[in-house]
Amino acid sequence: MAKILIADDAAFMRMKSASLVKELGHDVIEAEDGAEAVKVYQAESPDAVLMDITMPNMDGMEALQEILKLDPDAKIAMVTAMGQQAVIMEAIKAGAKDFVVKPFDADRIQSALWKLVG
Amino acid sequence: MAAAAEVSADDLKVFLQEAEGLLELLDEDLVRLEQESDNEELLQEIFRAAHTLKGSSGMLGFDGMAHLTHAMEDLLDRVRKGTLAITPELVDALLMSLDGLKILKNALTEEGEGESIDTGPIVDALNAAAAGGAAPEAASTQPALQTVVAGDEDLRSKIDEASGEGHTVLHLKVRIEESSDWKAVRCFQVLNELDDCGRVLGSVPSQSEIEQEQVTGLLEVLLATDLEIPDVQARAEQLEEVTGVEAAAFDPTAVPEPPAETEAPADAPAAAPAEGADQRTQIAASAQKVEALQTTVRIDVEQLDALMNMVGELVIDRTRVSQLSRLLQGRFKEDEYVGALAETSTHIAKVVDELHESMMAVRMLPVGLLFSKFPRLVRDLARSLDRQVTLAVEGEDTEIDRSVIEKIKDPLVHLIRNSVDHGIEPAEDRVAAGKPEASILKLTASHEQGQIVISIEDDGRGIDTEKVVASAIKKGQISQEAAERLSHREKLELIFAPGLSTAAKTTEVSGRGVGMDIVRRDIESLNGRVEVESEVGVGTTFKLRLPLTLATFRGLLVSSGGTTYAIPLTYVQETIRPEQEQLRTVSGRPVMSLRGSVMSLIWLNESLQLGTSAEQARSDDPYVVVVRASESETDRPVAIAVDELVDQQEIVVKSLSGFLGRARGIAGASILGDGQVVLILDVPSMIKASQARDTDQPATAAGNVVELDASVAPRGDLDSNEPSAADEAPEAERMAS
Structure with a gap:
């Protein structure tokens, strides 16, 4: 069992991912925007992060970079909608470990998390 | 099936067995031939294998195979006579033919589902090799990466530098799922992952091309690394949508001369070079698939049952061992051996449970195997009874214990017959009742709370419970007074009474003395149940509830x-x-x-x-x-x-x-x-x-x-x-x- 941070500004997406992740037997903590994600990461040091890209205050790309500054080993998977290939490549270049495309299913989340936290 | 219609099952079986043996032989021998080019006995063996295949495939009318083996035989004959030397190109061509033969052979088996290939390009390649020409196929199948290396001095010096430092330079071919919407990202991830294994020297498409999303399903990479090939492969394979990773040490000698200096091959066969390369990749990929198919093993059902029985015994013993271990623990709390025994027994219990579960899974078959027989049945029935019926099947993937599948066949056939014969009305009656002419017979399988539910649903005339009751009273199965007290459901249930038939007339199709009581008995003997729901004018649904396993x-x-x-x-x-x-x-x-x-x-x-x-x-x-x-x-x-x-x-x-x-x-x-x-x-x-x-x-x-x-x-x-x-x-x- 691992502690997973879900950062997404959309409450519904947060709820949905959270319930999927919980079903897989993990603990979930949540953040509503990039800035909060960084703060929560610092306070709770989760085992992995599912990071939405488009968020207010601080977007997912920036939050990714901030978190990696705090913890170069942070395991972060980007959550993205279709058609954001370029952004994802940026994110992977910046140190994201994986990505999950919305709308995602349980299997995809599971395999992503499995790779991140074992 | 590509088999000619007149080939009997027995002939085919014998042929396939023989072919399999010969192909296996060729698999080993062709590779050896390259190293032992003066081994005449080996050459003879290969020739004989090709010759035998040619003969039997020709006799059975498998033209593709005969054609191909004929070309192989010609080529080998010339080698035998010493007019042709054994070159890597020649072995390439022979191996490619072998791949082709494997695909063709597999197409003749059930699993092959008739997948076939065009043997033309392979025969061309063989002929080209036999012609002893410049082996145009070999040149044309040079992968893109080697051409790039040839034209890129900078890259060549990087390769030299890496080898000089003692790293291995690997040539990787990574295939990305064709349907992926994220090929560019996947390629990018692969490059990233591989860069973690060492140093990516170059790739086709290049990193900047990938970033501009100019990608195909194939990524070739030159990697300088100190890791073993399987480790590198594993790293790339674990990425999503990566469907295959080939890796081999990069062979600098295989780099062709820079393109400008390429001489046009003299008598290149019809196939354009690019096309040939394409074909070849395709054949190789198909051959790989065939190999994968062969990793499944057929087991005799009796053997499987015997295994299941032994696992059953183990389950029994496991329970006993656990009991005894608990008992001992109670008696000798302090004894370390008893503690160790308890631990071992817990572990055994776990393993036995897993074994048991796997064994169960092995016995499972998709119900589609049974369902696949019904479209024909329904079609024939509908034709002979002059009904219009569309069979809709759902849940064919639902898995059921094979012994259950065997035993539900007859009941299902009976229920389907009943539906088409008695349930579904003739088209004119349906139209008169305001229903579409063609009726839909729905056959569904699903899991429901640890049970398998199979339902047969028609939109026919439904069961008239009053007729059922009248018939039951007439046959003396129930008294008038008792009948009056029955609910709708209970009246429906009367159709399962022995000897009861509601059909006004018996027909050729139904009324063969196998009644609903037999259906119910069969299903109940499986620890299952039959349920019926019906509404006059709307339709009837039978539901079979079955246990997942009988064991x-x-x-x-x-x-x-x-x-x-x-x-x-x-x-x-x-x-x-x-x-x-x-x-x-x-x-x-x-x-x-x-x-x-x-x-x-x-x-x-x-x-x-x-x-x-x-x-x-x-x-x-x-x-x-x-x-x-x-x-x-x-x-x-x-x-x-x-x-x-x-x-x-x-x-x-x-x-x-x-x-x-x-x-x-x-x-x-x-x-x-x-x-x-x-x-x-x-x-x-x-x-x-x-x-x-x-x-x-x-x-x-x-x-x-x-x-x-x-x-x-x-x-x-x-x-x-x-x-x-x-x-x-x-x-x-x-x-x-």
Whole structure:
């Protein structure tokens, strides 16, 4: 069992991912925007992060970079909608470990998390 | 199937067996040939293999294969005569032919699903090799990466530098799922991942091309690394949508001269170079698929059953070992060996459980195997009966124990026949009733709470319960008065009575003496149930509820009169220890009252007629197991009184030898861990027997659960029915046996 941070500004997406992740037997903590994600990461040091890209205050790309500054080993998977290939490549270049495309299913989340936290 | 129609199954089988052997031989020999180019015996063997294949495939009319082996034979003949040298290109061509042959052979088997290839390009390649020309195929199949290396001095110096530093330079071909919307990202991830394994020297497409999303399904990478090939492959393969990773040490000598200096190959065969390369990749990929198919193993069903039986024994022993270990732990708490034994026994239990589960999974087959026979059946039926029927099948992937699949075939065929013959109306009747001309027969399989549910749903005329009742009365299966008290559901259930037919006329298709009672009996012998729902003018649905497996079940162990019985937990609603006053006799029948209801009570010993008198059989202080055949309203709970509740555990079903096989109320036997034999109760038949006693007695019939209200079941009414109880007894026995 691992502690997973879900950062997404959309409450519904947060709820949905959270319930999927919980079903897989993990603990979930949540953040509503990039800035909060960084703060929560610092306070709770989760085992992995599912990071939405488009968020207010601080977007997912920036939050990714901030978190990696705090913890170069942070395991972060980007959550993205279709058609954001370029952004994802940026994110992977910046140190994201994986990505999950919305709308995602349980299997995809599971395999992503499995790779991140074992 | 590409097989010519006149090839008999036996011929094909023999041919395939032989071909498989020869292809395996070629697989080994062709590779050896490259190293042992002067081994004449080897060459002879290869020639013979090709020759044999040519002969038999030609005889059976497998033209592609014959054509290909003929070209191989020609080439090999020239090698044999010494007019042709064995070159890597020649071996390439031969190996490519072998791949082609594998695909063709596989296309002849069931699994191959007729996948075939065009042998033309392979034959061209063989001919080109035989012509001893510049081997144009070899040049044309040079992968893009090598061309890039040839034209990129910078890259070549990087390769040299990396080798100079003692790193291995690998040439990787990574395939990305063709359907992926994220090919560019995937390629990017692969590059990233590989860069972690060492240093990516270059790639096709290049990183900047990838970033501009100029990608295909193939990424070739030059990687300088110190890792082993399998490790590198594993790193790339674990990425999503990466479908394959080939890796080999980069061969600098394979780099062709820079393109400008390439001489046009003299007599290149018709295929354009690019096309040839494409074809070749395709053939290689298909051949790989064929190899993958061969990793499945066919096992004799008997062997599988024998294995299952042994696993069953293990499950029994596991339980016993755990019991003994617990016992020892209680007795010798401090002993370290006992502790170690307990640990080991826990581990064994875990492994045995997993083994058991895997064994179960191995026995599972998709129900589609059975369903696939029905479109033809429905079509033929519909034609002969002049109906228009569309069969819609759902849930073919649902997996069922193979022994169950075998046993539900006949019942299903019967139900489908019934639907098409009696359920579905002729087109003109349907139109008159405002329905579409073509009816839809829906066959669905699904999982539902640990059971398999198969339903057959038609939109036909439905079952007219009044006709059913009339027929049952006419056949003397039920009295007029009793019939009047039946609910809609109970009337429907009458179709399962033996010998009852509602069809106004018997037809060629139905009415062959196999009735719904047989369907029900077959299904119940599998511990399953048949349910029916129907509405006149709307349609009829039959639902078969089946256990996932027949081999084991969770059972409640009870003891009565010194014997231990197992009751499948699926039937058990609750167990209680009743107060004396809950157990009563109403009009000569034992009943139990529970929370305001009254239900039939079966004293287990009496019911099985184990030779004990009623007085001995009835414990003063019994436990009661409340069982119910299903959740359906018509299946009312029945109480079974036993002496003791023993345990709950996994029961492994053993088949009964003949003399016990027909014992009333007993479905089978099992052995417990301590070697004790237990009898498995046949709950549905016990319930049926108890209900049958009441069938013609309205008050108690309705009163397997009678409201505990004297006004509803007046004493006099019950008494007046007493005489007929005796009449019904033989019926009860018959139904239970």
